[in-house]
Structure formats: C-alpha cells, structure tokens
Amino acid sequence: MRADVQKILSRVGSLPPLPDIVLKLQERLRDPEVSLSELSTLVMKDPAFTADILRIANSPFYGLSRPTSSLTQCFLILGLRNIQTLALAFGIKRAFPSRSFKERLMWRHSVSTALFTHLLTREIKGGPREELFIYGLLHDIGKTVLLQSLPELYEPLLDESYSTGKEICPLEKELLEFTHTEIGYFLAQEWNLDEGAQTAIFFHHNPELSPKFSEESALVRLGDLLSHHYALGFPQENPFPEAEPSLGILNVTRERVLSLGDRIVESVRQELEVF
Ligand SMILES: [Fe+2]
Numbered sequence: 588m589r590a591d592v593q594k595i596l597s598r599v600g601s602l603p604p605l606p607d608i609v610l611k612l613q614e615r616l617r618d619p620e621v622s623l624s625e626l627s628t629l630v631m632k633d634p635a636f637t638a639d640i641l642r643i644a645n646s647p648f649y650g651l652s653r654p655t656s657s658l659t660q661c662f663l664i665l666g667l668r669n670i671q672t673l674a675l676a677f678g679i680k681r682a683f684p685s686r687s688f689k690e691r692l693m694w695r696h697s698v699s700t701a702l703f704t705h706l707l708t709r710e711i712k713g714g715p716r717e718e719l720f721i722y723g724l725l726h727d728i729g730k731t732v733l734l735q736s737l738p739e740l741y742e743p744l745l746d747e748s749y750s751t752g753k754e755i756c757p758l759e760k761e762l763l764e765f766t767h768t769e770i771g772y773f774l775a776q777e778w779n780l781d782e783g784a785q786t787a788i789f790f791h792h793n794p795e796l797s798p799k800f801s802e803e804s805a806l807v808r809l810g811d812l813l814s815h816h817y818a819l820g821f822p823q824e825n826p827f828p829e830a831e832p833s834l835g836i837l838n839v840t841r842e843r844v845l846s847l848g849d850r851i852v853e854s855v856r857q858e859l860e861v862f
C-alpha cells in the first residue's frame with residue numbers, strides 16, 4: 588500500500604474526527620461491566636443520537652408489536668454490538684453531513700451497500716457479522732471525502748463514471764494521482780478502525796489482490812455491485828458484471844447472488860428510509 592499520506596492530505600485538507608458520543612460509547616462498550624442504565628444516560632446527553640436509536644429500534648426491520656420510547660428497551664432490542672455499529676454509522680453521517688444532491692446519493696449508496704453486505708454475509712456465510720455492515724457503510728468513504736473537499740474536480744469525474752459505466756479508480760488515478768480507496772484507507776487508520784475495515788476499504792474494487800480479509804473484501808464488493816445493480820444511490824442501473832473475482836473467493840455463483848439480491852432488495856429499500 589502506498590504511504591504518501593502527506594501528499595494526499597495536502598490535497599484534501601484535514602480529515603474530520605468522529606463525534607464525541609461515538610468515541611465515548613466505543614470506550615464504554617469495551618468495558619464488560621458496563622450497565623444499560625449507564626449507556627442510556629450517556630446516549631441521552633445527545634438528543635440527535637437518541638432520536639436515531641429510537642427510530643431504528645422502532646423501524647419495521649425489528650417488527651415490534653408496540654413502539655417503544657425507552658432507550659434501555661432499545662438496547663435490549665438492538666443488542667449492544669448493534670448499538671456500537673449504529674453509533675459509528677450515525678457518527679459518520681454527522682462527520683460528513685450530506686448537503687448536496689450528490690452527497691445524498693452517496694449516503695444512499697453507502698447505506699444500501701452496508702445492508703446488502705450484511706444480508707449477503709448472513710446468507711452466504713451462515714451468520715450475521717455486524718462489522719460487515721460497517722465495512723459496507725465505509726467502503727466509499729474516500730469518495731465522500733473527495734466530494735466534500737474537491738467538489739469541482741471530483742463531481743465531473745463521478746458523472747463520467749456514472750454515465751459511461753467506466754471504473755472510477757483509473758479515472759481518479761489519471762486526474763488526482765490517488766484513488767478513493769487510498770483516502771478511505773487513511774481515514775480508517777486515522778479513526779483506529781479494525782484491520783478488517785481498513786483492508787476491505789482498500790481492496791473493495793479488487794478483493795482478489797487482498798493479502799488477508801479477502802472474504803470480507805469480496806462480501807463488500809458484492810454488496811457494492813448489488814447497490815449499483817439496483818441503482819440505490821445512482822442515477823441509473825449498472826448491471827452486475829458477468830465475470831467477478833469475488834464470486835470465486837466466496838465460492839458462490841452469480842445467479843445465486845442475483846436471486847438473493849432480488850429477494851432482499853425490498854427490505855433494503857425500506858431500511859434505507861430509516862437511515
Ligand atoms: Fe469504491
């Protein structure tokens with residue numbers, strides 16, 4: 588991996604920190620003795636985050652028979668690992684607020700990729716893994732940074748990739764000399780995300796080159812391709828490629844992935860509205 592961080596950072600400016608509430612929650616959730624009431628008190632200090640948690644726990648995804656407004660109840664419904672995942676998701680949304688239409692599309696793409704990645708992991712690997720949601724959510728964080736810090740350069744580049752279907756990384760290399768995967772990797776290091784997250788972000792366009800975490804990178808790749816396929820966050824659909832190395836890494840067929848996609852796309856659309 589290239590290490591010319593300085594050169595890249597001098598072009599994009601400084602990277603934003605994660606909000607306070609996320610850092611505090613991450614720290615407290617590491618303590619096995621932490622109590623639900625302590626977590627509630629901590630979360631309640633942040634009304635916006637409290638509202639986010641209540642909205643998610645009451646979403647159709649969890650199918651509650653009666654809506655709840657108790658944070659402790661929400662923690663029980665969602666599970667503590669999910670709280671950590673959600674804190675990071677909303678922390679990122681706050682660190683990079685979507686102001687323009689393109690930024691909102693990008694958020695939609697990130698959330699739909701996260702949901703597809705998460706659901707595919709459950710179907711293909713036989714169990715949910717919350718961290719895969721985060722990997723999916725963050726896979727294109729480098730694009731978000733570029734869109735916000737160099738919009739006059741990056742917007743036309745995104746448009747070209749969307750309208751021609753050309754791969755974005757070669758276009759970025761040509762124009763900027765670095766790619767969104769490199770920016771994302773540096774941000775993941777900056778935020779002390781786990782090695783799986785750093786690797787999946789760096790290799791989500793070519794998981795076959797990943798020296799480790801290749802399955803994780805491949806799952807994110809498939810989630811990403813499904814988000815393109817169903818145009819969730821894009822002006823038009825981008826058909827799933829005929830040949831895709833991720834399929835071999837995960838030992839799954841293109842047909843199976845597409846039929847899973849058809850089965851879960853409606854719940855992804857519904858969940859998207861909650862984020
Ligand atoms: Fe990407």
Ligand SMILES: [Fe+2]
Nearest residue numbers: 700726727811
């Ligand atoms: Fe993507």
